[in-house]
Amino acid sequence: MVVMPSFDPKKCNGCGLCVSVCRCQALVLVGNVIQVIEKEECGWCTHCEAVCPTGAISCPYEIEVVG
């Protein structure tokens, strides 16, 4: 299973900006609702999070120490 950005439909206003900036077609607007499609190509660019005006999409990071 591919970890994808998390989406809160309650905050979404259907503006579609995230769809416009997504580089791998992982976000689609169906009616007035965003759907997140699992995509291996999602590079976690976080542009969707950056453009969302309502904070409906978030791309959280785990932080790990290896060295």
Add this chain to the structure above:
Amino acid sequence: MSVQLDFLKTIAYFAGLNESELEQIKKLIFEKTVEKGEIVLYEGEPAEVLYFVAGGVVKVFKTSAAGKEQIISLARPGDSFNDVPVFEGGLNLASAEAMMSVTLYGIRKTHFRNLLREHPRVTLNTIQVISSKVEHLVSLIEDLSFRQVTSRVAKILLEYARSDSDRKTKLTQQEMAAMAGTAREMVGRSLRILEEEGMIRLERHRIVITDEKALKEEAGVV
């Protein structure tokens, strides 16, 4: 689910109390569950309850008149929030929002004040807890006043890095920005700088600290 005695033993305020004392305290505590995004309390409203986090993470933050958010702290299991206004008897100093589904234990202001009168050990523990919070706030002031953005971001990464996978708190760039008192774009830029300098590696949904020593130097921590 009832308030768990084992969990009460882990709360700093109740350290050193015996089972009988904890059983008495347990009767004063109520449990509350909140969902992700739900506001637990609002800045500026009368302070009524001291909360302890039993499960999940709560974001404690202040909001400016322009709507900008400054994260004061993230409260994890065992942590408390809204302490000072409950003792001081005024208004909530900050708002608190659940970052995921959260289980809280709460104790009303009047009940806690009675506890302080009846249990000297709780009073001593309270002084220690509040002192620790003052120390954290002084450090935050120092960071916001004196550290450059990249150093502040480095410090945040070190603070939230976990080698134990069970205790990972995930942060978005927006949350890091709110903690660092800067814009989201500056956090992105800082992360790229830290990656270019070999201190971290940015992966899909992970920031890997590859040179902790160098990152500590950047953050200005010992």
